[in-house]
Amino acid sequence: MRGWQERYKTVAISPFSASAVELLDPDESSFCMPTVFLSDVASTGTASTESISGEDVAGQHPHLRLELDSPTTPFEAPPLKRQNAVMFDTLQILSETESGRDVIKAVQTDKLLTKRNGHTMVTILVGHLLTHYGPNPGSFEKSSLAQSVCRAFPCLKDPDGVTGYEAYYMKGARGRPATGYLEEHLRYVRKTLKYKKPPVSEEDTSSEAITVTVEVTSDLQEKIAWMKSNSGPRYTVKDFMAATFNIRKEWIGGSTHSLAEVIEEFPKILDPLMITQDFTKLFKDVKMEFIEEWPNYSDNIIEYASLMQINWKSQLDIDVDEGCLTREEKDNLALLLLPLMFGTRSKTKRGGRSAKSDHAASFIELKLEHTHVPSYLLGIDSSSRPQPFILGLYANSKLAPSQVFVILERHAIEVKSLSEGVDICYKAHYVFNLEYQHHCHGVWQFIDSNIYGKIDSKNLPAAVRAFRAFMSNTASSHGLPPS
Numbered sequence: 001m002r003g004w005q006e007r008y009k010t011v012a013i014s015p016f017s018a019s020a021v022e023l024l025d026p027d028e029s030s031f032c033m034p035t036v037f038l039s040d041v042a043s044t045g046t047a048s049t050e051s052i053s054g055e056d057v058a059g060q061h062p063h064l065r066l067e068l069d070s071p072t073t074p075f076e077a078p079p080l081k082r083q084n085a086v087m088f089d090t091l092q093i094l095s096e097t098e099s100g101r102d103v104i105k106a107v108q109t110d111k112l113l114t115k116r117n118g119h120t121m122v123t124i125l126v127g128h129l130l131t132h133y134g135p136n137p138g139s140f141e142k143s144s145l146a147q148s149v150c151r152a153f154p155c156l157k158d159p160d161g162v163t164g165y166e167a168y169y170m171k172g173a174r175g176r177p178a179t180g181y182l183e184e185h186l187r188y189v190r191k192t193l194k195y196k197k198p199p200v201s202e203e204d205t206s207s208e209a210i211t212v213t214v215e216v217t218s219d220l221q222e223k224i225a226w227m228k229s230n231s232g233p234r235y236t237v238k239d240f241m242a243a244t245f246n247i248r249k250e251w252i253g254g255s256t257h258s259l260a261e262v263i264e265e266f267p268k269i270l271d272p273l274m275i276t277q278d279f280t281k282l283f284k285d286v287k288m289e290f291i292e293e294w295p296n297y298s299d300n301i302i303e304y305a306s307l308m309q310i311n312w313k314s315q316l317d318i319d320v321d322e323g324c325l326t327r328e329e330k331d332n333l334a335l336l337l338l339p340l341m342f343g344t345r346s347k348t349k350r351g352g353r354s355a356k357s358d359h360a361a362s363f364i365e366l367k368l369e370h371t372h373v374p375s376y377l378l379g380i381d382s383s384s385r386p387q388p389f390i391l392g393l394y395a396n397s398k399l400a401p402s403q404v405f406v407i408l409e410r411h412a413i414e415v416k417s418l419s420e421g422v423d424i425c426y427k428a429h430y431v432f433n434l435e436y437q438h439h440c441h442g443v444w445q446f447i448d449s450n451i452y453g454k455i456d457s458k459n460l461p462a463a464v465r466a467f468r469a470f471m472s473n474t475a476s477s478h479g480l481p482p483s
Helices: 038-043 054-060 080-086 091-097 098-110 115-133 140-154 181-192 216-227 235-245 244-253 261-264 272-282 295-307 313-317 327-344 356-363 375-377 418-431 440-453 462-477
Strands: 022-025 029-035 063-066 364-368 389-394 403-408 413-414
Touching: 029 080, 038 091, 054 140, 091 115, 091 140, 098 115, 115 140, 115 181, 216 235, 235 244, 235 462, 244 261, 244 272, 272 413, 272 418, 295 327, 295 462, 313 327, 327 356, 327 364, 327 418, 327 440, 327 462, 356 364, 364 418, 375 413, 389 413, 389 418, 403 418, 413 418, 418 440, 440 462
Parallel strands: 364 389
Antiparallel strands: 022 029, 022 063, 389 403, 403 413
């Protein structure tokens, strides 16, 4: 592939002629083609460079804009943004191999990049990058290649991203490493080839903690004592929990009290309504309509899982006809599919890879209806089974559980449905200052960014960005606004 230096050729300028002609789209002011020089134009015709003039070129080429400079003005390299735009040509790179041509045809036909085609495309592009720039290309080259991918296939662009190509490359900043499919495959290749990775300088993020102590008045102490020994009326519990919110926040945010001690001191916090109330106080501007919003995503998730050739029926041990499912069953199926789409695989102690069934259970675990919940809770090993997560008990169908619980610190918080369980489980992470489980970290990030709109979009996994691009293309094809 030609570099930008070849596209922006330096030529000898005649003393009388314009120094350069820039070819622009007649309807756009942005750059769309490389610079064309008068000597290039003249060399393609019968006239010599001595007889051609700027007026002649303008008359023959109305879309050319002349930039007149002094005869001695040296040619300057184009700005980095323009170099970036012409540095790589993804279609040309892929078209050099048969498998790459198959990828082009598939993406242009389906408006979707399957996992297999995505691996093929990334492998070819990274191979091209390694050949021309070595094992450690700069962020400029990687960013240029990622931009070229979305320029070649607009359907892969993240509609809500800053650049749109974050799924393929996003530069690291503030101690956060670079991410994206291209970056991840580069790391894999460097590790395979035993290239030495340069040290990454980390910013000193240490800061002096500022502690503000909440004064526990006698009135607050009485309210806390009352809630330990009374279960109602409910509106009184709600008011007292709101009044003691700052005390709980200090206990949870500090290192003095454990989560078990917080629950013992404030037992009413295990009520789904109280978890939602505390979450609302923490994040006043965050959207709360998970249960209402989820049906807008379910059908797209089921369709996407099928297009991505995720063998979910085998992995979830569910044999159903999607066309015969009720609305609630579709919503539940979409929730069960999330770990298979966005789950994070990790190495086991034996050196292998964790199974996707582990991802599903770390998010929603399904047990038969006769499971004895108290015994189940006692058998949870918190070191190997981080909490919170959702437990569903079913009789005949996994898509229609009869009971649903949010499991937290070996307590079972009963909720009405799987959708409500996910909603409360998500909020519990923030109310109790808990980290997302590793296996389903990407699942919670998807819910965080798409449903609640709280997370910083810069930290999203590439798989989540790819699905957002699919959602945007699906909405566009039906004439609907993006979700």
